[in-house]
Amino acid sequence: MDLHPLVFLLLGIGTFILIYAILALSLNLQQGYTGLPNFGLIGFYGIGAYATASIIVQGINPIIGIILGMIIATVFGIAITIPAIRIREIYFAIITIAAVEIIRIIIRNEKAIGGEYPQLGIFNIPLLFGLDYEMHKIVSFLLLILVVICIYLILQFIIYSMPFGRVLKAIREDEDAVKALGKNPVRYKLIAFSIGAIIASLAGSMWVLTQRAITPDGIMPLWTFMIWIMVLLGGMGNNKGVIIGAIVITGIQQIVQELKFYIPTEVLDNNQIISLTWTSIGILIVVVLIFLPRGIIKERKVRGKDVEKTIKNVDGGIKGWIRLLLRS
Amino acid sequence: MDTLVTKKLSKHFGGIKAVDGVSISVKKKTITALIGPNGSGKTTLFNLISGFYGPDEGKVFFLDKDITNLKSYQIANKGLVRTFQLVRIFRNLSVIENMLVAPKRNYGDSFIKSIINFKKSIQEEKESYNYAIELLDLLELPHMKDEYAGNLSGGQFKLLSIGMALMRDPEILLLDEPVAGVNPTLANKIFDILINCRDKFNKTFLIIEHNMDVVLDFSDLIYVMNRGKIIAEGPPEAIFSNRGVIDAYLGAD
Numbered sequence: 001m002d003l004h005p006l007v008f009l010l011l012g013i014g015t016f017i018l019i020y021a022i023l024a025l026s027l028n029l030q031q032g033y034t035g036l037p038n039f040g041l042i043g044f045y046g047i048g049a050y051a052t053a054s055i056i057v058q059g060i061n062p063i064i065g066i067i068l069g070m071i072i073a074t075v076f077g078i079a080i081t082i083p084a085i086r087i088r089e090i091y092f093a094i095i096t097i098a099a100v101e102i103i104r105i106i107i108r109n110e111k112a113i114g115g116e117y118p119q120l121g122i123f124n125i126p127l128l129f130g131l132d133y134e135m136h137k138i139v140s141f142l143l144l145i146l147v148v149i150c151i152y153l154i155l156q157f158i159i160y161s162m163p164f165g166r167v168l169k170a171i172r173e174d175e176d177a178v179k180a181l182g183k184n185p186v187r188y189k190l191i192a193f194s195i196g197a198i199i200a201s202l203a204g205s206m207w208v209l210t211q212r213a214i215t216p217d218g219i220m221p222l223w224t225f226m227i228w229i230m231v232l233l234g235g236m237g238n239n240k241g242v243i244i245g246a247i248v249i250t251g252i253q254q255i256v257q258e259l260k261f262y263i264p265t266e267v268l269d270n271n272q273i274i275s276l277t278w279t280s281i282g283i284l285i286v287v288v289l290i291f292l293p294r295g296i297i298k299e300r301k302v303r304g305k306d307v308e309k310t311i312k313n314v315d316g317g318i319k320g321w322i323r324l325l326l327r328s
Numbered sequence: 329m330d331t332l333v334t335k336k337l338s339k340h341f342g343g344i345k346a347v348d349g350v351s352i353s354v355k356k357k358t359i360t361a362l363i364g365p366n367g368s369g370k371t372t373l374f375n376l377i378s379g380f381y382g383p384d385e386g387k388v389f390f391l392d393k394d395i396t397n398l399k400s401y402q403i404a405n406k407g408l409v410r411t412f413q414l415v416r417i418f419r420n421l422s423v424i425e426n427m428l429v430a431p432k433r434n435y436g437d438s439f440i441k442s443i444i445n446f447k448k449s450i451q452e453e454k455e456s457y458n459y460a461i462e463l464l465d466l467l468e469l470p471h472m473k474d475e476y477a478g479n480l481s482g483g484q485f486k487l488l489s490i491g492m493a494l495m496r497d498p499e500i501l502l503l504d505e506p507v508a509g510v511n512p513t514l515a516n517k518i519f520d521i522l523i524n525c526r527d528k529f530n531k532t533f534l535i536i537e538h539n540m541d542v543v544l545d546f547s548d549l550i551y552v553m554n555r556g557k558i559i560a561e562g563p564p565e566a567i568f569s570n571r572g573v574i575d576a577y578l579g580a581d
Contacts, residue, residue, distance in 0.1 A: 162443075181492065181493075182401050301474070303424065
C-alpha cells in the first residue's frame with residue numbers, strides 16, 4: 001500500500017498527539033483534580049516504556065510488558081508518595097522530580113534495564129502484529145485513538161459519576177476540611193496517584209509499541225514540563241481541555257519542526273528551528289493565560305441537576321448506563 | 329454518661345500555655361458554650377479534641393472511649409465533627425457538591441467498594457442528595473445550590489459549613505463561632521435549628537461563640553476560658569453574674 005506523504009505525516013503527528021493526550025489525562029487526574037503536582041510524570045512513562053521494550057526484546061508477549069510496566073509504576077509511585085504525600089504541594093513536586101531523575105540515571109547506565117547500549121536506549125522493536133510499515137502506522141493511530149477514548153471515559157466516570165471523584169476535588173480545595181469530614185486524604189491521594197501512574201505507564205508502553213524505540217533522553221524532565229504546559233493551556237480540571245492542550249502544543253511542535261524541510265538552512269538552521277518551536281509555544285502560553293487564565297476550556301461545574309441525572313441514569317437500565325458513560 | 333470529657337488537657341506552643349489543664353465535660357443532649365477573650369485557647373482546645381493537634385498532656389474521652397491519640401478523620405468518623413472558625417469549604421465546587429462531599433458512605437467512600445457496588449453507592453448518593461436538599465432549605469440556601477461555594481457571602485459560608493457538618497449526622501458537633509457575621513434573625517434561626525437537632529435527634533453541641541445574646545438564650549451550660557484555663561462554669565445566669573468572668577471578658581461597667 002502506498003500512502004500519500006501528507007497522510008503519512010499527519011498519521012505520525014496524530015500518534016504523537018495521542019500519546020501526549022494520554023499523559024496529559026494522567027497529569028490532569030493527579031494535578032488538575034486531586035492537586036498532586038507530579039513533576040515526575042515522565043518517569044512513570046519511562047517505566048512503562050522500558051518494561052514493555054525489555055519484554056518485547058526478550059520475545060515475550062508485549063501485553064505482559066504493559067502489565068509489568070503498570071505494576072512497577074504503581075509500586076514505584078506508592079513508594080515515593082508514601083513519604084511525600086503527607087507534605088504540601090511544593091515539596092511533593094520536588095520529591096517527584098528527584099525520584100524520577102534517579103530512575104533516568106539508572107536506566108542510562110544500567111545494561112540490565114537500559115539495553116545493550118543504555119545511553120542509546122532500546123531499538124529494533126518489531127512492527128505491530130507483524131504488519132508492514134505503513135499498516136503499522138495506521139493501526140498504531142487507530143489503537144491509540146481507542147486507548148485515549150477508553151481512558152477519557154474511565155476518568156470522566158471516576159470523577160463525575162463516582163462519589164469518590166468528588167472527594168478528590170475536595171482534597172485539592174482543602175485537605176484539612178476533608179479530614180474534618182472523616183475522610184483520610186492520604187488514601188484518596190494514593191489511589192489517585194496510582195491510577196495516574198498506571199495511565200502514564202500505559203502511555204510509555206504505547207510509545208514503544210508504536211514508535212518502536214525508547215531512549216533515555218525521551219524521559220528527560222523537559223517532557224514533564226511539556227505535559228504541564230498542555231494541561232495548563234488546555235484547562236486544568238477538564239479532560240476535554242487537556243486533550244485539546246495536547247493537540248495544540250504537539251501540533252505546533254511537530255509542524256514547526258516540519259519547516260526545516262521547507263526553509264533553507266541559510267535562513268534558519270536546524271537549531272534555530274528547534275528554538276522557534278519553544279518560542280512559539282512560549283508566546284502561545286503567555287497569550288492564552290492572559291486571556292483565558294483557566295485554560296482553553298475551564299473546569300466543569302457540577303450542578304444539582306447533574307447529580308440527579310447520574311442517579312436517574314443508574315436506575316435506568318442499560319440505556320441509562322450508556323447515557324451515563326457518554327454524557328460526560 | 330457524658331458525651332465528651334477532657335481530662336487535664338494541655339498544649340504549649342513554645343513558652344505559651346495555650347491550653348493549660350483544661351477539664352470539661354459535655355452532657356448528652358445539651359448545647360454547651362465555650363466563651364472567653366481572644367487568645368484564651370478556645371480554638372486550640374477544639375483542635376486538641378478533634379485531633380488536629382496532639383495534646384502535650386491529658387486525655388479526651390468521647391462516649392467513654394479514649395480518643396486522645398486518634399487521627400482527625402478517625403475522630404470525625406466516630407461521630408465527633410467540627411467546623412472551623414475561618415470557614416473551610418471547597419470554593420471551586422458548587423454548594424450542592426460541598427454538601428455531598430460530607431456524608432459518611434458505606435460504599436462510596438472506598439474506591440474498590442464503590443466500583444463493585446456502584447449501584448448501591450449511587451443509592452446512597454440519592455439519599456444524601458435528598459438530605460442535602462432538605463438541609464439547604466433549612467439553612468435558607470436552596471437558591472444557591474448550583475453556585476460556586478466561593479461566591480457565597482461570609483454568613484452563608486458559615487451556614488454551608490454547618491450544613492456540611494450536619495450531613496455527617498454527627499453525635500456531637502463542635503462549632504467554632506457559627507454565627508459570627510450572621511445577621512441576628514438568621515443567627516437565632518441557626519440556633520433554633522441546633523435546638524431542634526438537640527431535642528429531636530438527641531444531638532449534642534459544643535459551641536465557641538462571642539455573640540452573648542445567643543449564648544445567653546440558647547446554651548444549657550457555659551464554660552469560660554481565660555489564658556488557657558477554665559475560670560468558670562455554670563448555667564448562663566450564674567456565669568453572667570460572676571465577677572471574675574465580667575472582669576476577664578465581659579468588661580466591668
